[in-house]
Amino acid sequence: NNVAVYYGQGYNQPRLKHFCEQTTSDIINIGFINQFPKHVGDFPGSNFANQCNGAFFPGTELLSGCHQIWQDIPSCKAAGKTILLSIGGGTATAQSIPDEATAVWFADFLWYSFGPYNPAISSLGWTEELAGLAFPRPFLTSSVDGFDFDIEYNGGVGYAAMINRLRWHFTKSPEQTYYISGAPQCPIPDAQLSNAIANSHFDFIWVQWYNTGGCSAADWVHGTGKFNFDDWVGVIEKSANPNAKLFIGLPASKDAANAGFYLTPKEVKPLVKTYMNKHPKHFGGVMLWEATAGDNNLIDGSTYTEHIKDILYD
Numbered sequence: 001n002n003v004a005v006y007y008g009q010g011y012n013q014p015r016l017k018h019f020c021e022q023t024t025s026d027i028i029n030i031g032f033i034n035q036f037p038k039h040v041g042d043f044p045g046s047n048f049a050n051q052c053n054g055a056f057f058p059g060t061e062l063l064s065g066c067h068q069i070w071q072d073i074p075s076c077k078a079a080g081k082t083i084l085l086s087i088g089g090g091t092a093t094a095q096s097i098p099d100e101a102t103a104v105w106f107a108d109f110l111w112y113s114f115g116p117y118n119p120a121i122s123s124l125g126w127t128e129e130l131a132g133l134a135f136p137r138p139f140l141t142s143s144v145d146g147f148d149f150d151i152e153y154n155g156g157v158g159y160a161a162m163i164n165r166l167r168w169h170f171t172k173s174p175e176q177t178y179y180i181s182g183a184p185q186c187p188i189p190d191a192q193l194s195n196a197i198a199n200s201h202f203d204f205i206w207v208q209w210y211n212t213g214g215c216s217a218a219d220w221v222h223g224t225g226k227f228n229f230d231d232w233v234g235v236i237e238k239s240a241n242p243n244a245k246l247f248i249g250l251p252a253s254k255d256a257a258n259a260g261f262y263l264t265p266k267e268v269k270p271l272v273k274t275y276m277n278k279h280p281k282h283f284g285g286v287m288l289w290e291a292t293a294g295d296n297n298l299i300d301g302s303t304y305t306e307h308i309k310d311i312l313y314d
């Protein structure tokens with residue numbers, strides 16, 4: 001069982017390698033690509049809070065000075081971590097995929113800019129003269145192991161096409177396994193990602209079992225509503241990848257989510273044990289929002305993230 005954490009939006013967050021030096025997290029979602037291309041040829045935009053130097057590729061909102069992330073990804077991979085780039089996030093309120101051509105363009109952009117570095121296609125020193133001729137490399141020679149879809153607004157059309165295009169790129173790169181993941185809200189069907197989950201292959205689905213009352217992990221603990229892990233297993237079994245792993249998404253500290261959704265490790269343990277044992281085939285582990293909040297949430301001398309890891313391994 002794995003611990004997946006989001007990284008990139010933490011308050012005063014340390015650099016990525018701080019988390020890669022810890023054994024606690026196995027999958028790290030770097031967020032976010034929070035501006036989407038408006039048409040073919042248009043660049044997406046990114047935000048990684050304090051991690052980059054504020055420079056953008058000329059004429060774009062895509063950060064070009066994320067040297068710590070570039071430097072840290074190789075050591076994260078050497079430590080056995082899976083590094084995914086997360087698309088969307090809570091601030092992407094105005095983002096959408098206008099049509100299939102843009103979905104394919106967006107997938108190609110992400111693959112050539114953040115996937116395996118190919119100097120024939122992408123330029124480390126990208127400038128505007130290269131627009132339309134080469135892709136930029138925001139993390140320079142470093143690459144990610146796949147893409148996470150944290151689509152919280154304007155979902156539906158386009159995401160299945162984007163993910164299927166990424167999957168096509170994955171098949172052309174057998175040198176390693178690449179992954180697709182998603183972070184739907186707990187109500188079924190998820191307003192933004194249900195179409196993509198039904199029509200394109202996800203490896204991991206970490207449901208945000210927080211911030212939405214009625215189906216949350218806190219509902220299970222408090223005996224309210226209906227925590228719907230069982231129903232999400234049903235969604236996955238009917239999806240394009242019936243073998244996708246299902247993670248329980250949780251806030252990593254009190255102020256990492258809306259009021260009332262944070263659970264202490266003592267409250268989490270019976271929930272995780274129940275569903276780990278009830279669905280051994282589908283249970284993938286726990287996702288935490290987010291890495292720095294968990295790191296700063298010290299309980300009996302251990303971080304929240306360590307407590308969650310211990311619960312999975314006890």
Ligand SMILES: CNC(=O)NC(=N)Nc1ccccc1
Pocket residue numbers: 006089090150183208211256257258289
């Ligand atoms: C996977 N994405 C998230 O978990 N986003 C998220 N937690 N956004 C947020 C919403 C309300 C308060 C704090 C964070």
